Amino acid sequence: VSDIRTIEWKTDHLRILDQTLLPITEHYRELRTVDDVIQAIQSLAVRGAPALGAVGAYGILIAMNEFQELDDRLNAIDSIRNSRPTAVNLSWAVTRVSSYLNEGKERVLEEARLIEKEDRDANLAIAAHGVRWLEENLGLDGYRILTHCNTGTLATTYWGTALGVIRALHDEGKVIEVLADETRPLLQGSRLTAWELQKLGIPHRIQVDSAAASAIVSGMVDFAIIGADRIANNGDTANKIGSLAVALACKRASVPFLVAAPTSTLDMSILSGADIEIEERSSSEVTKLGTTEIAPRGAKVFNPAFDVTPRDLISGIITEVGVFNPMNGQTFRDFIEK
């Protein structure tokens, strides 16, 4: 996977691997306008909280190239920031980079590159902290792992978050099997995670999301690990719909449930998960698959993109600065600033 570049800045445009076409077709798309950027984000051609941060950062540069007036630029930047509501890294990166707007394109490019570099560094640090946590808390020779959605190279700019931990374990020869939830409705698990695991040669099987609880409770899994889209200050974690069910099953089976995410996923402005806005997406994601209709015509749909896992179900939040244990009552902000 090291030759896969999820996103890459090219002089005057952003080149992304179009994730809507995977796993069958590997096609790169060029984003040259703010509309291109927003369309790519909303259609999930690029997704994953850390990757969205980098796209948002380079998006400022695209806005500066496209618009010369400050008002137009600010409007365009706002549109990028708001193109997906739940992933905090997007608005975090857009806000950070756009603070250099009046220092010119070179400074903005420098900051966007820095965000990308920080994400790469964070990926490796998360992987190392995760492996150490597992050694200290489980200490197995080999692990049977369950993961949900995609948190790998395709969700970040380098190794990934949860999948980065799995990759580091695999490099030590310690992965027996990964059970990858397919992750309805958009199948990031079966389309993207399985594709990455196949390229990395990591043993794995795909399962429907609702097989996760059974696999965990029946003793097929040593730990579960997921990413995060937004983490409240108390540790409550918003992530892809289905994460909560995995956490509940882990609790039942007394199996560790881990979150891997950079500290940029923390939203210090919210105290708990009750305040996290959950994006509801189009019903057609659920009623159609490709050209196949899988529901009666006119069917109504409840399609939340995320759920919130309460902190008491989370064994640890693995960040680039160490592993935060939200069960002990400390706030995430205190942990980071300590």
Added chain:
Amino acid sequence: VSDIRTIEWKTDHLRILDQTLLPITEHYRELRTVDDVIQAIQSLAVRGAPALGAVGAYGILIAMNEFQELDDRLNAIDSIRNSRPTAVNLSWAVTRVSSYLNEGKERVLEEARLIEKEDRDANLAIAAHGVRWLEENLGLDGYRILTHCNTGTLATTYWGTALGVIRALHDEGKVIEVLADETRPLLQGSRLTAWELQKLGIPHRIQVDSAAASAIVSGMVDFAIIGADRIANNGDTANKIGSLAVALACKRASVPFLVAAPTSTLDMSILSGADIEIEERSSSEVTKLGTTEIAPRGAKVFNPAFDVTPRDLISGIITEVGVFNPMNGQTFRDFIEK
């Protein structure tokens, strides 16, 4: 839905509504040979534990018409009995009807008709017991209900089990909304349950299976109700994969989790869920949808058709003879025979 006949015996063949083509196409199929019957069962053209019981019963008649030698008949009957391993009603009905084999076709037809009639009566009795349990234990003016898989007319010969309870509640004007899990991999919820609910005019929305935990834990659901494929003597219940995750979320939210099933679903030969054989089905159910490939080529799959919900998560098993509470330590057999 009252004009829908899931299965119907016609002089010399069995007519079934082909559920693999729903919800877009309503096509009836004629089963004239034992191979027809087995193919219909294994492809899920007909499914649902009580409906499979009736199909198995009439299947004996088809075997008698097709084969004249006793050995051939017995072989054919065994093939029908074993065509799906988890649904106990199938083997129960086949065994019951085939005990009349040497009394001739008329006696066998009479017994098959009796099984169908008993299922219809059980449907109505389950609905009545379910409504009474809800009145006594929740007593709401209107209910927000979550269900998984399909347990309606299409899974039985009449009103259904869990969906029969919902239908009876709706007849009293007490259904606010049904959240129907789509039920991957074969989408019995979005294809079949939503189709039935639409025909009955019952307010509902479809959701991906992994949205269930979030809906329940966030307070959108007053109770969850499912069917059953096989119930162990202690009350542990095998049902469509995903049922366990719904039960775990109900436990977390202190929301009743109900099972609705005829007593014929009890397998007295097994003490607990640990002894229930779980059918694993083809990987192509997960890797393809219609003609669309949704996983990398060659992907390995874990595809269990059922999971087991332990009895301590079940608030009540609604049968035609009353509501069994497995939490109180009584065996299901003692409850039935009491």
